[in-house]
Amino acid sequence: MLDSRHLATFHEVVGAGSYSAAARTLGCTQPAITQQMKALERSVGMPLFVRVGRRLGLTEAGEALARHTGVILDHLSAAEQQLHSLARLRGGRVRICAFPSANATLVPEAIARLLADHPGIRVELQEEEPPASLRRLPEGSCDIALAFSYPGFQVGASADLMEYPLMEDLLTVLLPVGHPAARRQTVRLPDLAAERWIAGCPRCQANLLHACAEQGFTPDIVFATDDNLAIQNLVSVGAGIALMPALVLAFLRHDKVTARAVEPHARRRIAAYVLREHAQVPAIAQVLKVLQEAASAHDGC
Incomplete structure (x- = not known):
């Protein structure tokens, strides 16, 4: 040598x-x-x-x-x-894999903070729903995975991953403007038992079925799509109503759609995950920090 x-x-x-x-x-x-x-x-x-x-x-x-x-x-x-x-945090590449609504809100807000304070850190984005996003970490195809979980539907993170809680995302019901239930600030889920429903991604649909079952009914799901804009458009024309996280409403607001909190209140939990051995890599640690800062503005919304 x-x-x-x-x-x-x-x-x-x-x-x-x-x-x-x-x-x-x-x-x-x-x-x-x-x-x-x-x-x-x-x-x-x-x-x-x-x-x-x-x-x-x-x-x-x-x-x-x-x-x-x-x-x-x-x-x-x-x-x-x-x-x-x-x-010294002047450079580095960090690959983030996140679900669509996080890529449209939390990730851009975090990148804005990085561009201001650490422009040498390069962020590359990927899109995947959990739990598939978490599988990319041990495969080596991403450095940080953002995932959400519902009560009773955890992401199943393995022991070699570290979890960084980001925020609690309030679930709301999307209604067409003029819907009778829109006259109230909050809507009881059992009062919507006779409605037609539009479901989101498979995990969101599973949560909808679970939440309705706890209130004693099975929702009539007539459409299912993971396209958030499509869901709002379907609601706007009266094709059905939808249970949607408030984070989505931060970047999609249809003038013919309104949102109301549901009772009992429900939230999805959003967290970031990294491999344990990568948690102290300076660029990754800095991206985790700005993700937490961005999420704090939306927590509990």
Whole structure:
């Protein structure tokens, strides 16, 4: 194994033309240079220098090493600079995998904070509903996964993941403007038993079925889509009503749709997950911090 310090000294000796000149440039003694070059020759297993009269020349092995040393040292320097930037939060890549409503609200708000304070951190976005998003962490295809869970429907995070709670997202019922139930500030879920329903993603649909079952009825689900805009459009034309998280309403507001809190109150829980060994990576830790800051503005909405 070649010692990078010896390579740096060798590079200086080759450039200076002698041990004594290299010693003056490096601020050390000539014997110290001699010892390092002997150690380097032992590592490569053959002589690197030859005396040509009063000049210091290179053997064939020395010439071969000299052709590579500059490139090796440049690469080491670049690596050191990049690692220094990562440690000082000036750079780094963080891949986030989140569900659609988080990618439309929490993630952009977090990125805005990063652009202001840590513009060197590059964030790449992926989209996936839980629990599939969590599976990307051990696969190595993302660094942070955002996921939601409902009471009785947990995401099933494995023991090698760390959880960072972000917010509680209030569930609301979407009604077409003019719907009789819209005259009240809150709506009892059993009062909606006769309605036609529009369901969201599979986990959201499972939660709708569970919540209604607890109130003694089975909802008549006539449409199911994970497209939040499509759900609002369907509600607006009277095709049905929908149980939707308040976070979605922060970026989609249809003028022919209104939202009301439901009784009993229900919320989904949103959290970020990372592999335990990655939690202390500076760029990842900073992205987690700004995600928590962005989520605090929406918590309990």
